[in-house]
Amino acid sequence: MHPTVDSAGQNQGQGESKVTTRRSLLAGAAAAVPLIGRSRAQGAPVMRIGVLNDQSGAYRTNGGPGSVANTRLAVQELGAARGLNVEVLVADHQGKPDVGLNAARQWFDRDDVDVVMDFQNSAIALAVAGLAREKDKVAIACNVGTSDLTGARCSPNTLHWAYDTQMLARVIGGAHVHAGNDTWFFITADYAFGHALEKDTANFVKAAGGKVLGAIRMPFPGTDFASPLLQAQQSRAKVIGFANAGTDTVNCIKQAAEFGITRRGPKLAGMLLQINDIHALGLEAAQGLTLAESFYWDLNDRTRAYAKRIGPAMGGAMPNMSQAACYAAALHYLKAAADMGAAEAKRSGAAAVARMKAMPAEDDVFGRSTLRADGRVLHTAYLFEAKAPQESQGTWDYYKVVATVPPEQAFRPLNEGGCTLG
Known part of the structure; x- marks a missing residue:
């Protein structure tokens, strides 16, 4: 498997958008292509950003080519303007x-390569973060659940954008328990991300006075969730929590609907659902589901302007919080590199991250963010509810805002993570 330089602006997504018209997909997301993404700054050192993620598997639409498109947009908008010579x-x-x-x-x-980002896999993110520290490079997690990246395994070379299992547990778990849905049963993806998401949510549920009645760990990826769904129903838990993501979560929700489970009582909590998952489900199946994201394209004028710029590169699809985080993270890294000088940014990843932490982060995705000492990027999180079909004004008009959660409530406090950098 050989990494390649991306230049084609691969499209992702399906359907029409309120913001942009449909554009056809470009084939071969990870195929070898000519060199691009380069700002024409003569004489400047070449800075290289590597997007490492799932381009072909179950999580492709959660990150994949969409994350690449968002990273490239940041390079196009900032690279040449700041005199940087950048490759993706x-x-x-x-x-x-x-x-x-x-x-x-x-x-x-x-x-x-100076920066590796995105990941879409907790085990890979932790491994690459360790390697980045060893090599004094930069690792930026945009699509990763494990909160260990800013906890016991934090690093001066690592930053974590968008979400983590702690944020999901606090925003979604807290909303359900406070509404009286205090008994849970988990269906969990059997790898690091699923384990962490189950653990963090279960701890939060118990701390709030709730109970966990059971959990089943399933091989990833999976297709048949009949047995765990029926066991979850038989437990009489008020909430079935899906500690998984991507097609696994979509399949769980679809099969729960087929078995009539939601009509007979338990709430379904997709602990990591993103807008592309709602698109795959359709509002008929997804209506009423609650989920947490730190970005939605239709939040305000700035997010809508950003969505209009990125939409064509994604085939009319709207980015989820993780894909949008790739834009925000790449943009802020390039601002820091321009501020300190490209040569100095390339010399030391730890120095580049330190400069990123010292600078205010501002973009059309998250607005103002704070980069904390442990590498956690803090921004507002939202509890959304999927609209009923009749409430939607068109494709990608999927969310209602249920609650706005300020950063200090959405993310784990610095002194609770075990990071020695605080």
Whole structure:
């Protein structure tokens, strides 16, 4: 598996948008393509950003080419304007930690890559973060659940955007328990992300006075969730929590509807649902589901303007919080590199991250964000409810805001994570 330099502006998504018209998908998201994404700054050192994620598997639409498109947009909008010479590289880790780590090592050792970002896999993110520290490069998690990245395994070379399992547990778990839905049963993806999401949510439920009645761990990816769904129903839990993501969550929700489970009582909590998952489900099946994201394209004038700019590169699809975080993270990294000088940013990843933490982060995705000492990027989180079909004005008009959660309530406090950088 060879990482490649991306230049084609691969499209992602389906259907029409209120913001943009449909554009056809460009094939071959990770195929070898000519060099681009380069700001024409003569004489400047070449800065390289590697997007490492799932380009072909179950999580493709959660990140995949969409994350690449968002990263490239940041380069296009800021690179040349700040006199930077930037390339974007792409690799598909196929959901395999060894493949992901080898790709990152090749980028650092052979291709002079300065930043590896996105990940879409907690185990890969933790491994690459360790490698980035060893090599004094930068690792930026945009699509990763594990809160260990800013906890016990924090690093001066790592930043974590968009969400983590702590945020999801606090926003979604807290809303359900406070509404009286205080008994839970988990269906969990059997790998690091699923384990962490179940653990963090269960701890939050128990701390709020609730109970966990059971949990079943399922191989990832999975297709048949009949047995765990029926066991969850038989437990008489008020909430069935899906500690999984991507097609696993979509399949769980679809099969729960087929079995009539939601008509007979328990609430369904998609602990990591994003707008592309709602699109795949359709509002008929998704209506009433609650979910947490830190970005929605239709929140305000700035998010709508951003969505209009990125929409064509995504085939008319709207970005989720993780894909949008790739834009915000790349933009802020490039601002810091321009501020300190490209050569100095390339010399030390830890110095680049320190400069990013010292600078105010401002963008059309999250507005104003704070980069905390432990690497956690703090921004407002939202509890959304999926609209009923008759409430939607068109494709991608999917969410109602139920609650706005300020950063200090949405994310774990600095002194509770175990990070030695605080």
